[in-house]
Amino acid sequence: MTERSEREEERFVSPVADGEEKAIEAALRPKQLDEFIGQARVREQLSLVLHSALRRGRPPDHVLMSGPPGLGKTTLAMIIAAELGMPLRISSGPAIERAGDLAAVLSTLSEGEVLFLDEIHRMARPAEEMLYVAMEDFRVDVIVGKGPGATAIPLDLAPFTLVGATTRAGLLPAPLRDRFGFVAHMDFYEPADLQQIIDRSARLLDVRMDDAGAAEIARRSRGTPRIANRLLRRVRDFAEVRADGVITEQVARDALSLYEVDAEGLDRLDRSVLDSLLRKFGGGPVGLSTLAVAVGEEPETVEVVAEPFLVRKGLIARTPRGRIATSSAWRHLGITPPPTVEGTLFEVTEE
Numbered sequence: 001m002t003e004r005s006e007r008e009e010e011r012f013v014s015p016v017a018d019g020e021e022k023a024i025e026a027a028l029r030p031k032q033l034d035e036f037i038g039q040a041r042v043r044e045q046l047s048l049v050l051h052s053a054l055r056r057g058r059p060p061d062h063v064l065m066s067g068p069p070g071l072g073k074t075t076l077a078m079i080i081a082a083e084l085g086m087p088l089r090i091s092s093g094p095a096i097e098r099a100g101d102l103a104a105v106l107s108t109l110s111e112g113e114v115l116f117l118d119e120i121h122r123m124a125r126p127a128e129e130m131l132y133v134a135m136e137d138f139r140v141d142v143i144v145g146k147g148p149g150a151t152a153i154p155l156d157l158a159p160f161t162l163v164g165a166t167t168r169a170g171l172l173p174a175p176l177r178d179r180f181g182f183v184a185h186m187d188f189y190e191p192a193d194l195q196q197i198i199d200r201s202a203r204l205l206d207v208r209m210d211d212a213g214a215a216e217i218a219r220r221s222r223g224t225p226r227i228a229n230r231l232l233r234r235v236r237d238f239a240e241v242r243a244d245g246v247i248t249e250q251v252a253r254d255a256l257s258l259y260e261v262d263a264e265g266l267d268r269l270d271r272s273v274l275d276s277l278l279r280k281f282g283g284g285p286v287g288l289s290t291l292a293v294a295v296g297e298e299p300e301t302v303e304v305v306a307e308p309f310l311v312r313k314g315l316i317a318r319t320p321r322g323r324i325a326t327s328s329a330w331r332h333l334g335i336t337p338p339p340t341v342e343g344t345l346f347e348v349t350e351e
């Protein structure tokens, strides 16, 4: 996988799953649309797309899902195939290095099959162009030979449905984005939805828990189901060893403070991003890569993983001149802003 995942896996509240976790996740994944909790608008729109396709007996429009990691994009791709009663083929942008890699996948799809391309923004450029034609006309042009003698042999494809997922919709070229008939924007979950997800997972994992315990885990899960499920498992471990196996509010609090996840769901890395921004750059503005170096992280980790949540919490803001801390950030870390900054502080309310 990517460079960032190596570092990510060490992170307790990482929204990215590591190898072992993937197996556990598979067991917790909702299999049908009506088991999928939250994201009501996406669910309803998708349900219409799928049902009308089923009524017409034709593959539905191609679907693009965008949003931060851990919000259910892969889960929805699997649900789409299941609801259509079609097989699912899984590949990803980074796995497609050449147009030929994509041709090999496309030409072996059966009629109506669902092709899931994860991290679609990371596909090689020549493959991207091949994909435009494939999505629109169900055809690929296979280039045979090299140089001036090369010829393109058109190859018809079985009609298929592409489901693309991206954490960075902004990086997708417009011609590709425009070829998706349906774009689902996934957003962070409300605590009430996360609590339902935690309840469901606790039932599947045979964990005893009261409502206040579930609510406490939900509050600290950064709006992300993957993190909610992970915190649940760690709190369960704690409850088994230190308590009588039942997750209460107090048990959840004690466990999560042991794992350094604070009341807002910030972990050590988030706090270190904030801390650098405040102490080293006086609250900003500072450019993303400079900030990332100060924290010892890849810029992409800071941008994709830490930032969206910190922005949503109203702790930092992105401006054309760089990242700036809001007054809540100083308060959250309990640091007094220097007098020079005070007058220019941004007050951003939580969205």
Ligand SMILES: Nc1ncnc2c1ncn2[C@@H]1O[C@H](COP(=O)(O)OP(=O)(O)O)[C@@H](O)[C@H]1O
Pocket (backbone or CB within 6 Å): 024, 025, 026, 028, 029, 030, 035, 036, 037, 038, 039, 068, 069, 070, 071, 072, 073, 074, 075, 076, 197, 225, 226, 229
């Ligand atoms: N709406 C949801 N309801 C229940 N569980 C969910 C939901 N969304 C995600 N999950 C759980 O969170 C985990 C991560 O979801 P996943 O689809 O892999 O996220 P993504 O592909 O966006 O990174 C999965 O194990 C899944 O069980």
Ligand SMILES: [Mg+2]
Pocket (backbone or CB within 6 Å): 070, 073, 074, 075, 118
């Ligand atoms: Mg995924």
